Amino acid sequence: MTSVVHQQFGSIKGGNVMHVGIFMHTNYFEDFFVKGLGLTEEEYVNSYHNDFSFDYARLLGKSGIHTTIYNFVRSGNEVRTYQHGVVDCTVKFIPLGALYRAYRAIPLSHRTPIGKFISQYVSTIHKDLSEILRADGINLIYAQEYASGRFERLASIAKKLSIPIIAAYHGGSIHKWIMPIKKRTLHKATFLTTLNEDEQLSMVTHFPWLSDRIRLLPNFVNSQIFYRRDKKQALVALGLDPSSRYIITVGRLFEHQKGHSLLVEAVQQLKDIPDLKILIVGNGPDERRLQEMIREKGLEDKIILLGSIRDKETLANYYNASELFVLPSRYEGLPLVILEASACGLPTVAFNVMGVRGLVQNGVSGLLAENLDPAALAASLSKLLGDPALCSEMGEAAFQIVRSSYSEEIIGAKLNSLLQESLGLGAELTTLRLGDAFAPKLTAPL
Structure with a gap:
């Protein structure tokens, strides 16, 4: 197999290393990774790397970009930070706040689309989250699932820190009850990415005023592992x-x-x-x-x-x-x-x-x-x-x-280009400049 030279742009203006923070969509780690996949926290940190976040971290690392993957957890009261055992990235567990625990105690609080949305938002409320990201040196947030209520909370954090936020589609479509909320909030994203053309068309149809920021960014395959064998x-x-x-x-x-x-x-x-x-x-x-x-x-x-x-x-x-x-x-x-x-x-x-x-x-x-x-x-x-x-x-x-x-090289180039645009690197951009607001101020129609 031929080696590939990856474009290097790991530093941003001022010489700081670029550091991307990926927030997983699940309300808390135990709900999806423990109950759903049967993982322990130790296994997740030491050996598990079977989802997009670790693939992104591995790919970005080739361009000199560091990644921290954030999960909220029910267990423990302290923030826990680890170096992943397989992929060169950081994994951080942030304990859920008291407000989320109180909300979940309300019967049927998360059974309706509105209830789930509130649950997703509240699960992201942590009194020190802004300072955690600031201390980690995060200069771009990647939020899995723009349909989730987590996006609205993370968008507020991004604005407070004056950093861009990319919100992505990974299979979670926006429920019709939530659509009016999203029409008022998704303009806060620097870019919105979709995995397939169907979702891209749907998003452009529902959010035509954001069409220039809705980008197609498919998954990619690691051909170093998945290839034709005897x-x-x-x-x-x-x-x-x-x-x-x-x-x-x-x-x-x-x-x-x-x-x-x-x-x-x-x-x-x-x-x-x-x-x-x-x-x-x-x-x-x-x-x-x-x-x-x-x-x-x-x-x-x-x-x-x-x-x-x-x-x-x-x-x-x-x-x-x-x-x-x-x-x-x-x-x-x-x-x-x-x-x-x-x-x-x-x-x-x-x-x-x-x-x-x-x-x-x-x-x-x-x-x-x-x-x-x-x-x-x-x-x-x-x-x-x-x-x-x-x-x-x-x-x-x-x-x-x-x-x-769908090779790593092709999709990696698209991802790198998107990050450059988000941070105002490379081509001159009129609406995205480092140090300014990272999304144009728009008033979305209802």
Whole structure:
């Protein structure tokens, strides 16, 4: 593999090292990473690096930019700071304030869209947050999910510190009840980034006065790990039966989004295909429900639940041991797992939903089933399983698409350019200047 020279702009005006603060979307660490993914704080700090924040930190580090990843936590009363064990970045845990604890004690306080929004906002209230960011030397905030109430609080912090804030879409769309609030507040963002063209178009439609600041910034794949490997060697490394045929899916076991029940129903229609095995990678809150469904359908010999695979080399081997990738999601942002599978030469079978249809070219790099119909999903899987030449052809197309449009180098250049614009570096900008307000003052229509 050829080495790539990355553009260096790690210093900003005055010679200070650029330092980006990434705020995760979840209200508090234990709710998503502990309950949802089964992680401990120690595992998160020492070895976990399977989400966008660590990929961004690794990528930015190549340009001399430091990253701190912030999570709010229920445990403890002191701010805790760590150096991550795998990625060269800082991880900081900030204890939730008393106001959030009081709010959560109110029955059903976070069950409605408005209640969730307030919960997200209140979870970000910490009396020392501004000073923490100032002491850390943060000069740009990256807020995951502009749909979250966390953005409004972080935007106030950014204004107080006179630093820019980039607010991103990672799959969380703005609820119609929250839209009037966002129409009054999203102008505070220096830039708004989306993962896919569907969301970008939706945002431009709802916020036309912000169209020049709504940017497409897709995910990227780490080709140093996810690449085409020898299938036989992958099977041996994993201890898999070489006489079986494998389909793989990767995702959190969260039915509302990931739709694993739809896959189980589709597999029931494929149970007569000899030696077919479905590998499901991931864990989550709906794991027991999925296990029960598999047992009720009598598919224990067809569907293998592998749990969460945190070692990316192992995950890459599972992709390479499989014939194709399937994603039964009901909606997505821009699924990194499709990029990973494509980089390993697999075609994708999925539903024609937002976040997927812009990534999988139907009939070229995979097949898209309509209407969240398990029968249609089964038919698409059967078509590729029954035509190895077509499966290989689509896998090659998927590989070429990722290499030409979603490589670390291509998306990294876009990210670097966005950060430069945010800080007023490089080209002369009329509305973004270091030391001034980092977003034009606009009055958004209702």
